[in-house]
Structures are given as C-alpha cells and as structure tokens.
Amino acid sequence: MRLSIFKSVDGLHGCFLFQQENTMMAEKISNNTQRVPKSFFISWEQYYDNLEVEDVACALCGSNNHVSMGREHIFEIRKCLNCGLVYVSPQPTSESLAAFYETYYGDIEAPRSFGDFETHIKHIIRARCPDGGRLLDVGCGLGTFLHYMSDDNWELYGVDLSEKALEVARRVVPEATLTIGAFEDDFHPQVQFDCVTLIAVLEHTKDPRRTLSNIISKLRPGGVLIVQVPYILAFFRLSRRFPFLPRVTFETPRHLFDFSPATLQRLMGECGLEKLVVDVARPYCGQNNWVRMAIWMIKIPGILLRLLSGGRYIYPFAGAIVVHGVKPEKE
Numbered sequence: 001m002r003l004s005i006f007k008s009v010d011g012l013h014g015c016f017l018f019q020q021e022n023t024m025m026a027e028k029i030s031n032n033t034q035r036v037p038k039s040f041f042i043s044w045e046q047y048y049d050n051l052e053v054e055d056v057a058c059a060l061c062g063s064n065n066h067v068s069m070g071r072e073h074i075f076e077i078r079k080c081l082n083c084g085l086v087y088v089s090p091q092p093t094s095e096s097l098a099a100f101y102e103t104y105y106g107d108i109e110a111p112r113s114f115g116d117f118e119t120h121i122k123h124i125i126r127a128r129c130p131d132g133g134r135l136l137d138v139g140c141g142l143g144t145f146l147h148y149m150s151d152d153n154w155e156l157y158g159v160d161l162s163e164k165a166l167e168v169a170r171r172v173v174p175e176a177t178l179t180i181g182a183f184e185d186d187f188h189p190q191v192q193f194d195c196v197t198l199i200a201v202l203e204h205t206k207d208p209r210r211t212l213s214n215i216i217s218k219l220r221p222g223g224v225l226i227v228q229v230p231y232i233l234a235f236f237r238l239s240r241r242f243p244f245l246p247r248v249t250f251e252t253p254r255h256l257f258d259f260s261p262a263t264l265q266r267l268m269g270e271c272g273l274e275k276l277v278v279d280v281a282r283p284y285c286g287q288n289n290w291v292r293m294a295i296w297m298i299k300i301p302g303i304l305l306r307l308l309s310g311g312r313y314i315y316p317f318a319g320a321i322v323v324h325g326v327k328p329e330k331e
C-alpha cells in the first residue's frame, strides 16, 4: 500500500488517498477477482503537447471579472468576482476533452470500491424517492454505483462517455440499461426518470449549465436530481499558504470547476430545480480504516455545523458536497 495525494485516481476530492493494491472490494462487486492496475487513470501529462486550450469566462454569470487563486501548469484557477464561481481557464477545447475521455479509464480490469459516500447517496435516494422507479446514473463509469443500488427497487439506467468503462459496467451490473453518449446528447430518448444521480461528474464538464439542463429535461415532473461535486478550494489555498502541508492539487484540467454550496445551488435553481438541499459528502474511500477515520475527523465538524445551522451553513473544509433538488410538478 502506498500513499499518494490526489495523483492517480480521480474521485476522492479534497482528501488523501491510499491506493490499495489488494482486491478485496473488487471481489465484493465482481466475481471476476481482478487486480486494479496502478495506472488506473491515464495521466494528462502525455496529452499536454497536443492539448488545445481556450480562455473562458464564468460559466455561471458570463463575467470576465475574476481574481486568480493559483495556477497549475498552464491552467489558472479563477474566482469570479461577480458570482463567486471557481473555474479553470484556459480550458481544453471540447475536441481535446473528447480525445482524452476516450482513453480516460486506461486498461481497466476491475471496478472501484464502495465508500461511505455511496451509502449516503443511497440514503438520500430512499428518503426523497421512497417509491423507486427509474434511476439514471450520469457518468456511470464502471457501474459501481448502479450495482450498489441494484438491491433496491429501481429500474437502472446509465450513460457514460467511455465504451471501455461501459464494457466493465455491463459485467458489474448486467440488469442495467447502459448507453454511450455525451451528457448533453439525447441519450435514453423517450425515457423519463424518477431520479438522476451525477456523482463526481459536473466538475468535468465544460458547460455545466447545458449538461444540467439536458439531464433535467429527462426527469419526470416531481423527479429528483442528486449532484455530488468536490469542494476543495479551502484545502487548495491552505496547502499553498503553508508549504509544509501535503500539496492538494485542483486536478486541472480534469476538474474545470470547484462549486461551492452557493454557486451549485444557484446553478441548479436557474436550471429549474426547487426544494434544494445541501449536505457534506461522505468520504469516498472506505477501504482503509485509518484513512476513513481521518477523513471523518475532518468532515464531522462540517456535518455538525450543518445540523446546528438548520442546513444553512456548510463549512469550507467539507471536501465535497451533495446538492439535491426536485423538478417542479408544473413548469
């Protein structure tokens, strides 16, 4: 086992990561007990030479008025002075991003493990959608979350950009209806969903408003959208101010945004959702008890502060947040 910080595996967001080299959790979700390769995701570095980038304005309000939060490689992390959205500029062009995500998952042999965050999202789904129905996971990747939901009363659907990932997902969750497609496309046409999950996806998209609007158009009136995103700006700034601390990276240009509770709620509200609720996301990695405990120690104050403030305050060291809302019955 070795410690790495935010380097080779996406999806932890704001915390340390122990890459385990055992396959315990993989065995749990698949009868094919296969080793997770160390090079689980392909590095951006090999793409830098051919990367096409473009300067962008704030995706939430359109303003160009910003302050710099720092820089990684050629990528500047900016905070919009008008609305507070934290975004990356320049960003890879759509063509460069598409080329990268074709090979995003590398040579995958086994799915990621479950963590506390899956349990938390399942709890949210059970509370908001007690009757079940059709569940769509956008950016379903290897099918891990769909598999986790398969013991509940849901008709399962998934969409992902990567055919390689979907090949794994078809083995992991054979009962699900899976399709390849961009998240702005008309995937799964003529199906209306009761619940849609978007876990660690929205921060990767170039046009989150367009992505959300398309997904919400596929929700039935009264349906629920659950969005989980990293929220790491506070860690990022702290690690730059105090160089003796472990360096936290923004994960540019995989991650193009760092939504806050305010900016994500505003975006989801403007896309037509109501009854929005914000929560602190639970830890991603459930494999190692020490890491899990350390992450919980950081998150527990945030969860308590949220409860004490009646849901109004999410502290900046949440690491990741979940926002969920309902599509109105009458538009």
Ligand SMILES: [Zn+2]
Pocket: 058, 059, 060, 061, 062, 063, 080, 081, 082, 083, 084, 085
């Ligand atoms: Zn803005």
